[in-house]
Amino acid sequence: MTIAPPSHSPLDLEGLITLLNERFGTGISLLKEAPGLVVRVLDQAVLRAVSRFLFWEADGFFGGLIVEERFGEWTLQYLFLLRHIGWVDVVVRSPFAQKAIPSIVAEVHAADWYEREAEDLFGIDFEGHPRLGDFILHDETWQEHIAPMRKEFDAAVRNFEREPNQKWRPTLVVEDPGSFAMPVGPVYEGGLGEPIHFLLETVGEDVIREVPRLFYKYRAVEKIAEGKAVSDVLLLAERFSATSAFAHSLAFCQAIENAVQVEIPARASRLRVVLAELERLRHHAGAIEGICQSTALSVSEAHAAIIEEQLLRASAAFTGHRYLFGLNTLGGLQRDVEESGCRDLLRAIDDADSQLRILEDRLHYTSSFLDRLEDVGAISLENARDLDLVGPVGRASGVARDLRKACPYASYSEYSFDVPSEKEGDGYARLRVLFAEARESARLIQQAIASLEPGEISIPLDAPVSTVAFGWAEAPIGAALHGLRLDSQGRIERYRILTPSFRNWLGFHLAAEDFAFQDFPIILATFGLSATECDR
Amino acid sequence: MSFWFWNGLKRGIQSTRYPRLPETTPGVTPGRPMATTFASAEEAAHAASGCPVGAITAAGREALIDLRTCIHCQRCRFGGSPPVEWVNDFEWTQLARTQTSFEPLNRSFQRSLHIMVVDAGDCGACLREIKQLNNPLYNIHRLGLFFTPTPRTADVLLVVGPVTENMRGPLEKTYHAMPQPKKVVAVGTCAITGGVFGRTFASAGGAGMVLPVDLEVPGDPPPPLAILHGLLVLTGRKSLQLSQTAAAS
Amino acid sequence: MTAGIGFPLFLVFAWCAIGVFFGFFVSERRIPALLAWTGSLASGAALWAAVASLIGNGEFHRDLWTVRSIGTVTISLDHISAFFLLLAALVVLASSIFSASYLRRYVGHYSLCAFNCWYQILLASIVWILIEDDVLGFLVAWELMSISSYLLVNFEHRREGTKQAGYLMLATGEAGFLAVSVALLFLASRVGSLEFSGFRGSSVEIGRMAHWSVFLLTFFGFSVKAGLAPVNSWLPRAHPAAPANVSAILSGTILNLGIYGIVRVNLNLVPVRTAAEGSILLIIGAISALLGILYATTESDLKALLAHSSIENIGIVTLGLGAGIIFTAYGRPVLAGMAFIAAFYHMMNHSLYKSLLFLGAGAIDECAGTRDLDRLGGLIRVMPYTASVFLVGALAISGLPPFNGFVSEWLTLQTLLRSAELPSTVMRLVFVLCGAALALTAALAVTCFVKAFAMGFLGTSRSKKRPAKDASRAEVVPMALLGALCLLLGVLPTYVVPMLNRTLALIIDREATAALVPPFFSGSPAHGELPAAFVADFHNLGAQVGQFLPGRGLVLLHRGGTENPVVFAMSPSYACVALGVFLVLIWIVVRRTTARRTAVRRELWAGGIPRLLPEMTYTATGFSNPVRVVFQAIFRPGSMGDTRQTVAVHFRTAIHRQRRNIYPADSLFFYPLGDAVIWLARQFAGMHHGRLNAYVGYSLGFLLIVLILFRVS
């Protein structure tokens, strides 16, 4: 795999179409469709080449894989986000009878877990994927060959027959007679850590490699959404991951709004920026608290914790909910805010901003703290790009992607803000990115509140029927994409959530290689990932 | 680092005075919908139909709220007109539905209660709110409440989340690893009834389906003080007042 | 007394001969019993001779025959020889009984007739070495011992690595033998006599340079057998290859023979008198001790671990001998006596617990099918008896009271501390450093044997095969015997020290017992080293204590001179009693307080996973990895990095980590040396091309060189 240098003259849509036609000719058929381009792969033999082209040569961001079961065949949709062009969907159709679909892992490493997920939940085999099975449905709990995302599977049936694999054993790769796997979790730190099972492959204190086993919190959100009304699924979108509840409900609402192509009132779209940035600020304060805690610097931990709690209180005072639930609604926001509320919020934001600056300054001069973060859990730019890491983790390694800039939504294009990024990719770089982003969020909130004008807070909007909808938002952890298919009654037929945590967890093992055992909590904390967002 | 120490001291005591004094700072609780008397029975029925999870039941002009299922979507507050009344309290703890009576832990636990948490698939909010209890603003150490890293020394198990299929085993293991006497508190709507996730192939629909739950702290998520109240009820330092009325509704 | 010793000695050889003889006639299945009986009877006879010699005063001496133009072959048994004979007899006795059951595993696989033959010859040659009193016989016996032990180590010759281990052992052993022969024959030619008695007192006549060369050559030669750094790497290879009973003899006796050689030649025949020679022993001892225990701690093959630990223990013994020589050189005979006593005490202890541990390792190997500590675990549940005797050995070797290792290490350390009285600053510094190394060694030894015991007997097994049964009685009994001796020597040092002092009278100028075992009940405080007031104090105390406590005080106590008034005292016997009392008290208290409670057994808490898999439990390598990390500088040349196998950039399909335990001396010196020799041989190999005229050319060229050399000289 050679990494082609990104082409210097930016590719536009026409150029891309010409290039694709030139390269793949009859293997594909192209269709211009908002918000970008659909590439139908007619000959599966070119799938790999197409994805390699889009990912490496066109320097695309791999958004994820959406699998659908329609008309007796699989539809696989690979999402790429290309600069200056927008979303390019590569669509592959495959009849159920087909044994396996070519895996694109060797070309696009970021697709690894998406394919494993599809294998586990739909039962699709991917040819050329090095490790399939035992992913979301743990082998020791679930029978192999259960495919819950299939249409015929009834989500409400609980007591189905199953023979879980009692003899399940982890796949360990370190070959040394003295090596062993140190198990951590799923219940660890007194349960205050999210349930993830880590196997640290080690020969004592120095850990050679780490394997996270996630999906303990798999609640099948995508499955239970099927057949539900849009307003009910909005509750799910909001509640499957509370630390970025607003971002996900925003992406969900924007998907519908994009589909019916309505313009929501300016006040609502500006308030959405306020709330989304409030959530980011609060999330980052929490993440910084986690980092301080992992290095056992208690005073700074308390400092950050107070900032977080004050922001939670400000959120509740401002909106009525500490985690910003129940605000987004189709076509705007559910409630309006008062002038005094904005003033109180601004005060709280100013306070949090200055406290964070003080904290950053103090941490910056605490060498014992920096010693524990520097060079810990580093991810190179190359690896980050390979796996297309998103959010603060990707930005700390130099992948400065941000949906707020790349394809702006709400009213982000009205405001000036930076997307901070670093190069080192280590724990300290990630901490610096968190601080810088928190500052930018405060700046955005101030700008957005200043720009608020009185007006409508929402427009009435009915759910569309028989359509697909696609929305996105930059959640605190990174890019969140929501894809929907609505049936003829306006009910959800397929709901797909592509979360940033899912993406970044995939890259976690690269940061957790060859480290000392005591650095493990630090690597974990600087990644600041959420299991619930990943597991869904 | 001496400056950390000094700066820590300089900030002084920030902790809430609760439970000695009531806590009224704005934002410590999101509040809750409360039983409301409407002008007409239709209005009450309208309010009841507007709730996405059926937490509101209309009884004549009266609209009664079942906090156990309420997911704090605020639709009855802003979405429907006229709104259901909201109240800004947080002492929401109530007896688990399966229990008929409640016996608090004996005196020796009043100043030393060790807490184990199991995240059985929550959305992250309940867990975060439990974590907030450790921050200086709540500082539950002052009340003799401690989080413990192992179930071997735990007296109470806080369960959050609807209990996913993958977490059911670990949750049961944790419970069985705890010594007697032990209490189980379901924290948050998901842990009580399954919340928006319900009872499906992947989630058990509440901790009560798996373990004998003693107390329930409703809320989505319950704010830290509500969880604190639950712990105080458990040790007999607060009584189950509201819960009686809530259970009656 | 002479006859009382000669007869048992004769019996030793007679039983060995009977063993060899009948070995050819009985069936293979009967040989273990035959070997056990004749071996035990022979060692019993040796024990008789040794005890008779140690109790009696008279020395046994006999000229066997005179070979014309060479000299007289003489045998004698003085106290030093008798002491070594005693240890050898104890170890061989235990190992012979053990063999009765242990050897059965070989029936049908390897020739037990041969094993029996070599075993008896080894036994006889060991005794012969100890009683030999002239150069020729000594060298012949030594060579016999070398070869028979090589053949025994090489017994399982079809197993991988055995042959290499055997060759290495033979080659290094022969190098040592060569050095010793050169030195002894040189000495003999200088003195004009082959008899040892002729050597005594010759150290002055032969001159300084000759004295030094004899010292260096013999010390090198014997230290190969003793397994001292830097020529120790045969030891950790030979042990894993050898059967367990041979390992026990190798470690419990043959290493001692190396020490015997050093003691006999360098302390008795041509005594070294300068501090420089002593400090060579001291430093090499300290280095061996530290290196040995470091490698033992990071080793995961149980027998290799024990072999590394033998290097450590012999290092401690050598360190004690070195200290004794230095104290003698600086005119501190009492301190020297203490150091020698400590060294001999430690050597005796090492023989006992190490042969116990080796037999235990054999029992584990037999029952669990592996000695790899990374695979073992949980054996205590199936092998409770082996576990308890192994625990005794592990506690003793870790230097924990009330077992014998504690007494001798404590004595050695205390003696080293007395170096503050030495006049030379450099020497004090050396002592301080060696003392520190010894302290570190003692600490690491605990880590090492916590690992050996815990990883073997506790936890869960990581191997597929489940051991079914405990070791047989014939295996446990000799181990228990050795364990009992360990306890006895640990509890009653006040009886052992005078015995050692008597034994060592040949090399110690002055009585040291009095400095160590206070004469509580012997009314006269007439010991020059001790101030009268001090003795009086303790006499009073002793008199009071003695009213209700038994024996000879049972306290080891020492008080320094006037310029360095250190006082150290210990009483393992009382400590043992106190320990017992406390244990009983604790047991009673626990029983009382928990009588009304019921304990519930629950599954292990492992974070909520279904069950803790064996591959999730700590391995021996993992346990000792921190040591490896801390002492990276020493291990570095031997440890290698990781190699990763990857698919699609980030899929790790395999990560291979290589680690090798190579002593620095090997990796820095011997391996390059070997490589160079092979390289050189390769260069010359080109000359072998089979062309006749070239060979004629070589001969002519060689002749020319010889002629030129002769002309020049």
Ligand code: SF4
């Ligand atoms: S807040 Fe939502 S869930 Fe709760 S009662 Fe009102 S409408 Fe029902």
